[in-house]
Amino acid sequence: MRVSELARRTGVTVRALRYYETVGLVVPRRRANGYREYDPISVRLVEHIRSLMALGLSVEETRPFVECLLSGADSGDVCPASLATYRRAIDQLEQRITQLAEQRDRLRAQLDAAAQLRMQAQSGRRRAIAAVxxxxxxxxxxxxxxxxxxxxxxxxxxxxxxxxxxxxxxxxxxxxxxxxxxxxxxxxxxxxxxxxxxxxxxxxxxxxxxxxxxxxxxxxxxxxxxxxxxxxxxxxxxxxxxxxxxxxxxxxxxxxxxxxxxxxxxxxxxxxxxxxxxxxxxxxxxxxxxxxxxxxxxxxxx
The missing domain is CATH 3.40.30.10 (Glutaredoxin)
Incomplete structure (x- = not known):
């Protein structure tokens, strides 16, 4: 399968496929004439990489899943390294959620303080602008x-x-x-x-x-x-x-x-x-x- 055919079947750009090749995730064979030839499994590899990136994983974090598929597993999710990657990504998300929640609470406190100052300023201005x-x-x-x-x-x-x-x-x-x-x-x-x-x-x-x-x-x-x-x-x-x-x-x-x-x-x-x-x-x-x-x-x- 040529690179253009793989790009068409998976919906990714040729440039993205070249990058996957560079980092060693989806590597084609070289024919005698120098052209790249992708095995049929490359379609599954690219589709799985795309689905994992849609979940927020980085390209590098998809490596255990690619290796799992290349080892002959029916799914890239079943290998221990893949499961560990999921757990690590979830832990990182939970830490990020905690940090965002703390940031939100600090912003709310700041907003409440600012609103109180505004109310005090408005109250003072209303006293200055007496109801004549x-x-x-x-x-x-x-x-x-x-x-x-x-x-x-x-x-x-x-x-x-x-x-x-x-x-x-x-x-x-x-x-x-x-x-x-x-x-x-x-x-x-x-x-x-x-x-x-x-x-x-x-x-x-x-x-x-x-x-x-x-x-x-x-x-x-x-x-x-x-x-x-x-x-x-x-x-x-x-x-x-x-x-x-x-x-x-x-x-x-x-x-x-x-x-x-x-x-x-x-x-x-x-x-x-x-x-x-x-x-x-x-x-x-x-x-x-x-x-x-x-x-x-x-x-x-x-």
């Missing part, structure tokens, strides 16, 4: 913070520009194929971010005509996440990222926890001359909030 009544923010000066916007600019909150600026905070927008936090549908005020963002998109020109000089969305999501939302929804206004909730900490804006995240509660600030002129909170109907805002602007023309 947002309506009492009217007249408050915005902090001198700079946040990154999806258009690449850095938005300085105390210097948003002339006229009225609309800064609407929202928890988070979903993304296709990405699960929302567990229990999201049951959290009061969590749902409706996409509808609200699209409402501001659809009435953007009308809001500007009504007296808004500029509009920003604000969330604790990363700027990269927000850029995908702007592109997918076709938003004509930028979103501003505040993943560390720095504005919430400075003004005492309301937040809530969802799984591992702390997020902004939905509210809208009307800002003029660096100060809060009006606050919308709570916002009961996110999808209709753009209409609500437009009506307020029409009633409070400067």
């Amino acid at each position: 009544d947002p309506v009492r923010l009217v007249g408050a000066e915005l902090p001198d913070l700079e946040l990154v916007a999806t258009d690449g600019s850095r938005v300085r909150l105390r210097a948003l520009g002339q006229g009225r600026s609309v800064l609407f905070g929202y928890p988070l927008t979903g993304r296709p194929g990405v699960d929302l936090p567990e229990g999201w549908e049951t959290i009061p005020g969590a749902r409706g971010c996409t509808e609200q963002a699209c409402g501001f998109r659809d009435r953007h020109a009308d809001l500007l005509k009504a007296g808004a000089a500029r509009i920003y969305g604000l969330s604790a999501q990363s700027s990269g996440y927000q850029r995908e939302v702007v592109h997918r929804l076709g938003l004509p206004y930028p979103l501003v990222a505040d993943p560390r909730l720095t504005l919430a900490a400075a003004l005492g804006l309301p937040t809530f926890d969802a799984g591992e995240m702390t997020l902004y509660r939905r509210l809208t600030l009307i800002v003029a001359n660096g100060r809060v002129e009006h606050v919308f909170f709570p916002i009961e109907e996110p999808a209709g909030h753009a209409e609500q805002l437009m009506q307020w602007l029409a009633e409070h023309q400067i």
